[in-house]
Amino acid sequence: MLLALLSCFCSSVLAAASGGKLPEAEVSIEVLHRPFICHRKSKYGDIMLVHHVGSFENGTVFHSTREHGDKQAVWFTLGIREVIRGWDKGLQNMCAGEKRKLIVPPALAYGKEGKGKIPPESTLIFIIEVLEIRNGPRSHESFQEMDLNDDWRLSKQEVKAYLRKEFERHGYPPNDTLHENMMEDIFAREDENKDGFISSREFTYKHDEL
Ligand SMILES: *[C@@H]1O[C@H](CO)[C@@H](O)[C@H](O)[C@H]1NC(C)=O
Ligand SMILES: *[C@@H]1O[C@H](CO)[C@@H](O)[C@H](O)[C@H]1NC(C)=O
Ligand SMILES: [Ca+2]
Ligand SMILES: [Ca+2]
Numbered sequence: 001m002l003l004a005l006l007s008c009f010c011s012s013v014l015a016a017a018s019g020g021k022l023p024e025a026e027v028s029i030e031v032l033h034r035p036f037i038c039h040r041k042s043k044y045g046d047i048m049l050v051h052h053v054g055s056f057e058n059g060t061v062f063h064s065t066r067e068h069g070d071k072q073a074v075w076f077t078l079g080i081r082e083v084i085r086g087w088d089k090g091l092q093n094m095c096a097g098e099k100r101k102l103i104v105p106p107a108l109a110y111g112k113e114g115k116g117k118i119p120p121e122s123t124l125i126f127i128i129e130v131l132e133i134r135n136g137p138r139s140h141e142s143f144q145e146m147d148l149n150d151d152w153r154l155s156k157q158e159v160k161a162y163l164r165k166e167f168e169r170h171g172y173p174p175n176d177t178l179h180e181n182m183m184e185d186i187f188a189r190e191d192e193n194k195d196g197f198i199s200s201r202e203f204t205y206k207h208d209e210l
Contacts, residue, residue, distance in 0.1 A: 025107035027090040031100055032127070038095035042133050044079035048091065049132040055125045062117045077136050080189070084109045084124075091128065099129045134166065143203055153197040159183045 042048055051073045053064040065073055076082045078091060086104030094100065106112070106121045114120040135142055146154050146162040163179040190198045 025105045027086045027105075027108055028103040029090050029100055030102075031098065033097070033099040035095050035097035038098075040095075040133060042078055042092055042094040042130065044092070045136040046078050047075055047134050047136045048078055048094075048130055049073050049075050050091075050128050050130050052126050052128045057123050057125065073131050082189075086124070087126075087128075091130070094130050094133070096130055096133050099127065102126045102128060132170070134170065143200060147200075153199045154203065155197055156183055156187065159186055159198070 051065045053061060053066070055061045061067075065071065076087075079088050081088065084104065086102060086108035089108065090100065090102040090104065102125070104124045104126065106123060109124045110118045110120075110122065112120050114122060118124070142162070143154070146158050148158050148161065160179050160183045163182055164174045164176075167174050167179075187196075187198065190202050192202050
């Protein structure tokens with residue numbers, strides 16, 4: 001996470017130093033559908049539930065959540081490089097129910113190396129439909145809510161309890177295996193000094209990037 005932040009920081013500094021002339025790779029965003037009512041728009045740190053179809057420029061589909069695997073929509077956290085940078089950049093300010101088409105250049109996807117079915121230097125096209133947006137374990141409110149014993153650090157138990165509560169609040173059955181996995185992922189990313197707690201400093205990072 002720190003690395004992601006640093007590289008973000010460096011690229012904005014570079015862009016500023018060159019008078020913005022450095023050609024930053026851009027995601028092309030086309031809104032295919034926007035619901036009339038929008039209570040909240042996605043922002044850095046939110047968790048989003050999406051269905052997506054990914055294809056190459058020639059139209060061949062390489063992944064579709066509705067067709068492949070368990071056919072479930074997938075959750076991810078926006079803006080923390082959990083997904084490709086093209087998604088972090090291209091899925092902000094979305095409403096639940098909105099559908100977008102993103103054209104993501106290789107620099108914001110899998111780059112020179114490619115990955116699995118994705119050959120090197122592939123431009124990827126995604127149709128992404130947002131089903132739900134929730135507060136991620138990110139906001140100040142979330143931190144206070146998660147820090148049950150007010151010691152300004154989050155234990156693994158506190159993070160798991162929070163995940164369980166969030167699921168219940170939104171009508172999803174709690175799933176200990178899933179919460180355990182999510183919790184481990186969160187700690188792997190956020191507990192920088194590996195002391196088994198997420199301090200408020202580790203938790204808080206720039207919200208105004210991207
Ligand atoms: C489309 O492009 C992908 C990736 O380059 C390739 O694997 C696939 O075979 C191509 N499909 C067709 C129909 O050309
Ligand atoms: C709980 O989550 C795990 C891991 O994601 C999944 O494999 C399992 O099917 C889930 N169980 C239920 C009852 O949904
Ligand atoms: Ca605590
Ligand atoms: Ca720590």
